[in-house]
Amino acid sequence: MRRAENWIFAPETARRLAGVRIGLCLLLAYRLAVRDYDAFAARHVRFLPHFYMDVFPHMPSPGLASVLQALGIAAALLAAFGLALRITLPVAFVCALILDGILNSAGRVLVRDALLMLSLILIIAAGRAAGDAWAVRAPNRTGVGARYGWPIRTAMLVIALAYFFAAFQKWRYSGFAWVTSDNLRWILYAQPHPNGLALFVADRPLLAHLLAAGALLLETCFPLILFVPALRWLLIPAAVSMHVAIQIALRLDYSAQWLTLVIVFVNWPVVVDWVRRTLAPVPTPRESAR
């Protein structure tokens, strides 16, 4: 227990937390911008409120959805710049929560943005620390400490557990038959109009079994990413590939999930320093001699 606590509350830099804040806020703004919430609210007159959406007596109106969308995008962008974080971040989060609630209250609950929203809760909980660097009108501290480490590391733990629990539920409800049966083939065939990739895999039972085994192994082993940092080079690209393949074959968009994974696990100050070094002009021999 002490080791787990030491891991979560290990020091990180203010710049790393700021990098995660900027990435998650830009991703949230993008997710809010690309979806047509008002059309969805207008189309789905049947309102099956999920969880907190019980506070609404009926499906929120298209007008309200449009206002929340605009407000959410503006607040998320301001939060990415680090402006008035204690207001902009919660406003962006609440707008997204209601808009996701609209999508989740038409009969089917979508997991897709859940990891993004959970990670945003942690950035909100970090308070002013999230705006200590890489922000307009910020102290631009080069601080280091657990103050910046715990939100990032808790987000890492949450992401690793999310993938693990996705595997855990497959073991729980289906067992090894999830791999050995024709389950994956039926998932691919069951679409209204399966595309070429879906049919290519579904028509080849051995390939379908191999891909099912790979996906289950990846999700089951995902928590290793926390203990063996070198495995991040293997497991993160594998998870991204899995989500992209699902997007192509099943047309299910899990980009919010895999982008959250990348944003939280990449050490952005290292990337920025590397880019600066790479792009910095090389001094000519005459300048070097001065």
Add this chain to the structure above:
Amino acid sequence: MLEAPRYARPFVVVFVGMLVVCALAPLNLWPFSNWELFSRLRDPVVNSWVAVVSAHDVRVRDLPIGPHTGCNAFLRSVTARFGPATGVRIYRVERLLPDGDESHPALPYRTLVVACAPRGARASS
């Protein structure tokens, strides 16, 4: 070295605890999901539910609906959308998946589940 705030430790315990409880219970308190993504086995028969709505001036066929759609709630929503509905018939449609033979797809088979009318529902025998 800057320390974590005092609330951070209990916050992490509650936050991660919520994640674990929702997965194990399972509870879907979004965004605390139960993570039951494709966790149950599929078989080669796909069931879907459709409604055929009769109103005064329109007849809408095969409106996709969920398996647990209740008569009264559905009648209310179709009345709001199409005007006063005179009747709604809900069918279960079974479709056998092709198993690599897309050239001879099996025809879907439909069974009447319930006929809804403003006076009340009548279950299929």
